[in-house]
Amino acid sequence: MNEILCPVCSRPNPEDQETCQFCGASLKPPAGIPEPGSPIRAGETPIIKQTSEFEKVKLPEGSIQAGETPVPRNTKELEQALPAWLRSLREKGELSEAEATADASAAASLPAESPAPQPADTSGESLDWLARLGQEEEEEKIPDWLAGLRSSAESPAPEAEQPPEAGLPAETVQPEADWLGGAEPASGQPSGEESLPEWFARFDQPSEPAGAETFIPAEAELPAEALPAENLPDWLEALKAKVEETPESAAKGETPDWLNSVPAGAEDSGLAAPQAESPESAPGSETPDWLASLGAEAGAGSEAAAEKVFSEELPAEESGPAAIPEWLAGFQLGESAPEAEEQAGAVEQAAEGASAAPAEPLPDWLADIQKAVPPADAVPALVEGEEIEEQPPVPDEAPGTFSLETPDWLARLRPERSVEAVAAAPAEDVEPENLEMAELPSWVQAMKPVEAVVSDAKPGAPEQMGVSESSGPLAGLRGVLPAGAAILASRKPPAYSIKLQVTENQHKYAQQLEKMILEEGQAKGPKPVSVPSGRLWRWVISVILILAVFLPLVAGMQFAPDLALFPSEWEKTHTLLDSLPGNAPVLAVFDYDPALSSELQVAAAPVIDRILYGGARLTLLSTSPSGPALAAQFLQSTQAAHLEAGMQYANLGYLPGGPSGIYYFATDPQAAVPQAVDGSDAWSLPALQGVGQLSDFDALLVITDNADTARAWVEQTHASIGDTPVVMIISAQAEPMVRPYYDSGQVDGMVTGLVGGKTYEQSYGTSGLARRYWDSFGTGTLAAVLLILVGGTGGALLAWRDRKKGGRA
């Protein structure tokens, strides 16, 4: 019955099993993924696959395209891309070749039982053995790197670094027993039986019975013809040639460089293989990184504890170079799992007591000691990579390419086996089948399988094995990111333009709004006025009126006839004034401003002249500060004749207080105005003889240009004036407001302006200012009437024209 190795635990399972009976892992590859044996083997012709999808992937320049025939290349220059520890080993190997001659004597002195230093083993035999290992790796799922190491390690010292993997199946452990067997002489020869560590003896004792029967030397199972010479890599061929040239150093020349350094050290110290693992015997510069870190972490304590355990359990005589330890043979050749676990448990107890829980992942051999079944997270990257390679998800390499151009171990070393990539990611977080290198050398990328970069090449794979990354540093990795399919299927978000998208109408409206805002900020000045026309009209009107007034004055001619009709109030006023008795006290109030003094002088002059001719005693009073002066000026300019005749008048001067003063004067004249203008006792003057009350005056003449003043005199004196008549000599502008008082009888007589003065002059037959001004007044009024008519007519025509234009519009 065929068996199927579990891709996880590498334990054999019946062929009909779908899941591992040990670990429960799926034994069948997911749909769409080729079987593990399907990859093209070395020497086979690659099958041209559909590379249309692959061509979409941008591969580094110089990489091999799908379908192309690989061309052998010189990989020396590509060695820079090798891991550091591997390069150091290569360099050390070159140095160790020079030391091979010196070590030849030591190798020749090894006992015949030692498998590794057999003189009959030439390089060709070693290569055959390695080639066979290379073929068996695919079948037995042995890690390539171990195979590579084995191919170059005839010396048992480096093999001693590989501890017995108790957790591995017997098939996988068996080859390692060969090199372990070969290592024994190397470790034990320099120091003899006494130099064997005790742990060797301890391991040997329990495993001796079974191991002795099943142990098969490596040389017997690995014929030299198993691996064709053409399948060997260049460096192995070169190494082979070098070994042939120096047969005396075959034992040393067949081993890897870094392993050659180990025996040298071991020879000096006389320690066996376990001692080579210690930092003292294997300097950090000469050991792999993981080993160096392990040594540093483990420290001397762990080493001492292990030595103690081994020294107690390994008898000295069993570690002799003549025979392979039975315990080791039995342990490696397929000791039953319980037995191996028992041994590993003993070692584990010792290791646990010695080690102080290393923080970093332990090497596989140490992990296998501690645990019967090595967990994935405790396995070093390289070992884990090896296990990954054996699993079904990653069989799609180009084996032909690897077998032709690169060493087997390197050909098998897929990108996910990169030490840096694996070390960067925690072991427990990475699925074994997803371990792929993120940053790969170009020549490794060229060998990347098509399926690794073309996600669609494996239909159905994403569902079961995760999505394969096709770009970025994780290119080629599958199922690394735990993102869901929806996220993975997301695409580039649509790009939205930051430019505002507006329609044509919106753009038009925006322009209109902007225009309105700009116009709002601009100051609008007043409409231009036709200043010349207004000034012209003003000059024209002024000239016309001045000429109309000035010409009669200059000419001295009478242009205006006398009044044909007298005002209606003339008769009553004339009768009143003519009825004043002689020597009658008359109160004349001069309440007008100088501006209109000319008009009031013209109006009052005939009346005052008339009553002065009647012998009246005139008393002057004013409620305006300028009144007394105007009154004096009036008498001097118009009544000069009466003054010269010694007329009696009394100037009481200024009466303060306005209406209140008038009221006060109306109620008590002597108290209101006790003194005359000259400071004398007013009421003792001849003009005021017999006057103590307002009603004592025979007439009250109010000469004013202000209707309010006239109304105040009427209102404040109506209760005190008695039957004394009130005559208003007013300006023409105050007539409309004073006439109601005349019509109501509150004012007994009224003389208005120039017309009133002209009326009284004309009625009295005198010629005074009224007559002088009358002609000018007539012509000026006529001119004003004409201007009003002309202006009114012109305005009406313009308005009609504008209205007509407005109607047409």
Next chain:
Amino acid sequence: MAIAFSWDLVTGLVSFLLTLMILSYLIGDNPAFRVAIYLFIGVSAGYAASVAWNQVLLPRLFRPLLDGGWTDFVLLVPLLLGLLMLAKLSPRTAALGNPSLAVIVGVGAAVAIGGAIFGTLFPQTQAVLNEFDLPAVSEGWSKWLGVLSEGLVMLIGTVGTLVYFQFSARATPGGPQRGKLVNLIGWVGQVFIAITFGVLFAGVFAAAMTALIERLSFVVSFVSQFF
């Protein structure tokens, strides 16, 4: 012709120049016109102050207080009120002049209102009523009609003017509108108002024309004396 120096000539010359300066306003506002105006205002104010001191304060307040008897000490009240009025010159002490101002306003308002009611309102109301006191027909139809027509015109003018300033209106869908009768009477009142303003303008024009004639007559007289 030799012109003899006299005060009349000086005053006449000053008056002539001031008159020309005032008439220069025909060409617009100018410094000559402003000088004449400022001079007139200054002289008027100075003259009023001198009149108030010479004719009011000195003879009627200070002199009685200085030369008067005990009874004249009551004049200290108007003196105090007058001094408080000076406090109005400064905003800080303006409140001190309020009592004086209150006396003036109070007394003036009382006098004005009393005079308006009994000197204007009642007599004018009575006068309107008298307009419709028609004479007897026996005195003649013409007189009767004359008085009646005068009363009607006055009545229509008064009512029309009052209705014109009546702004109450009725709300309508087309907006607030007054009645047609109200609009008609208001239009009549508008005519009376226009006539009144015309009469007032005529009176102002006549007064101004008389002043212009007097000034031009003075200019002619002043200039003519040199020829």
